[in-house]
Amino acid sequence: MNILSIPLALYIHIPWCVKKCPYCDFNSHEQPEDMPYAMYEEYVDSLLLDARMQQPLTQGRKIGSIFIGGGTPSLLPIAQYQRLFTQLRIIFDFAGDIEITMEANPGTLEHAPFAEYLEVGINRLSIGVQSFAADKLVTLGRIHNPEQAVTAIKAARAAGFERVNVDLMHGLPQQTLPEAMHDIQLAHDAGATHISWYQLTIEPNTVFYRSQPILPDEDSLADIEQAGQALLQRLGYDNYEVSAWAGASDMPCSHNVNYWQFGDYLAIGAGAHGKVTIAHKALNDIELSGTELNNTEHNGLLAESGIYRFSKSRLPKDYVVQADGVVSAPKMVGWQAIAHDELVSEFMLNALRLHGGVDWPLFAARTGLTYDSIATEITGLINKGLLTDSKDILQPTELGKRYLNQILRVFL
Template identity: 55%
Template sequence: MTLPPLALYLHIPWCIRKCPYCDFNSHEQKQALPEASYIDALLEDLNHDLEFVQDRPIHSVFIGGGTPSLFSAQAYDTLFRALRTKLSFSDDCEITLEANPGTFEQEKFEGYRAAGINRLSLGVQSFQDVQLEKLGRIHSSNEAQHAIASAQAVGFDRINVDLMHGLPEQTTRDALDDISRALDSGVSHLSWYQLTIEPNTHFYNAPPTLPVEDTLADIQQAGQRLIAGRGLQQYEVSAYAAPGEESRHNLNYWQFGD
C-alpha cells in the first residue's frame, strides 16, 4: 500500500496586534517572545507523533500564525536543524513562512532564506491604506509593496500575496485595483478570499458595513475574470497560481494528504 504524502504544519501564535476579523489561535505579544522554549515545546510535541511518519519524507512545511515572522531567522535555523535530526525532508521540499509586510519583518527576509525557507506568504490583505486601517493592520500600502520587492531582491521567487475582498464599503473597482497591484508586482500566487465575520472576533461584536450581496457577487466574478486574464489559474476555492506555482501544502490538504 502506498501511503499519502506527508506535510508538516508549525504554528507560531503571537502577533503584534490582534486583527478585528481574526478568529485564529493568536495572541498579542506582551513581552519578549520565548523563542527557545517554544521551539523546545514544538519539538517535544513532534516526538509524540513520530510513529505516524512511517518512513515518509516531509514534502512541504507551512509555518502559520499569528505572525511567524516575529520569530528571528536564527530561531528558524535552530528549529530546522533540530527537525532534520527527527525527520527526512524531500530534496525539493516546499517551506513556506507567513510574514507581515512591516519593515521590522522585512529586515529578516535574507536570514529566512539562509535558514531554508523558500516560499513566503505575505499578509497584505489590501493595498489601500483606508482599508488597512479598518482591518486593524499595522502596515501601510507602501510597506506592502516594498515587502514584495524586498523578498524578491533576496531571492524569493515563490511568493504568495494574501488579499481579502468584500471589505467594509468596498467597491468592485477597489477590489480589482488590489488584485492588479498584487499581480503587477510579479508574484505567481494569490490567495484571494472574502472577508467573513466570525464569532469571538471584534467585528462580530461591532460589525462593519459590508457590501451588499449583489456587489459581493460582482466583485467575485470580476476578480476571477481579471485573475484568469493575467494567467493565474484557480486551483482551489481561494487560491490562484501561475502554472506550476501551486502551493504544495495547499494541495496536500485538498488531495487528502497527511
C-alpha cells in the same frame, strides 16, 4: 491502506502577533511588548520536543511540505528558525523537493532577513497584505501601510524568493469594485507569483462579529467576484482551488493541496491540529512518550488501522510545559478516530474545493472506504448537474462550483 502512498506534511504554529485583527478567529495572541528572548527559546524547545514525540507517526514517510502559520511567524527571530530547522532535519526525513512556506506580515518585514530565510530552507512566502488601500487596512486593524506591503513583496523577490503568495481579501467594508481590482493589479505588479483571493467573512468570537461592519450588498459582492476572477485570468493566474490562484511562473501550493486531497499532516505548536493515518500496528509499536496516549484510557487506540485527528493546547503558556525550569514535551489534548461517516464528509469538504477534481481511486486510498458506499449520493448529484459524470474523476461542474455547499450537505 498503503501508508507509504499517503503523503505527509508538517504544520508549525507560531502563536504571537503584534496586534489582533478584528476579523481574525485564528489562535493568535498579542505579543507582550517586553517579551523576553528566553520565551522564544522555550517555545522552540517545545516545538522540537513535540516533533520528536510525533516522529513515529511518520511510519517511514518523508515530510513533503511544511507550512509555518500563526499568528505572525515572522516575529520569531531568525536565530530560532536556524535552530529549529537544523534539528527538524535530524528528527524527520525531508523530501528532496520539500516546499517550506512561511506566513509573513508586511508590518514585521521592514528589516526582514530574507536571505537568511532562504538559507534556513524556507522557499515560499505567504505575505498577508489583505488590501493595498490605506483606509481598508485601518478598518482591518492591520499594522502595515500600502507602501510597506509593496516593499515587502518586491524585497522578497529581489532576495531570491521565486515563490511569493499574496493574501488579499475582497468584500471589505465600503469597498468598491475598482478598489478590489486595484488590489489584484498591484499585487501582480509588485511580483506576486500566487494570489490567495478570498471574501471577508464575519466569524464568531471576533471584534467584527460583535460590531458587525457594513459590508457590500450581495449584488456588489457578486460583481466584485466576477470582475476579480476575470482580471486574475487575464493576468495569467490559474484558479485551481476556490480562492487560490497560481501564476504562470508558480505552481499550486503543495501543502494546501495535500490538505484538499486528504493527505496526512503532523502539527506542532500551540493550538495546532493534525491528522494522521495509522497502519495496522499495536500501540507499543508506536510509542509516543510524554503524551497522554500512554495513559491506560488510550490503550488500544492505535491497535487498529484508521485515521485519527489530534490537537495541542491552545495557549502558549499551556503548550510550553515546564517543571523546575526544564521544558518537557507538550501534551496532546485530543486524539480521536475519525468515524466512517465523518470521513466521507471531510474528504468531500476538501477534495471538492479543487476545481480540477481528484482521481476517484484517491477516495478509497485516503479514506479506506469504497465508491459503492456513496454511489447513490454521487448518482443523484450527477443527475442534478452538480458533479461531472465520470468514473475516473471526482469533480464539480461549473454549476457545482457555484453551489458547493449544496453538494457538501448531501454528505453530512
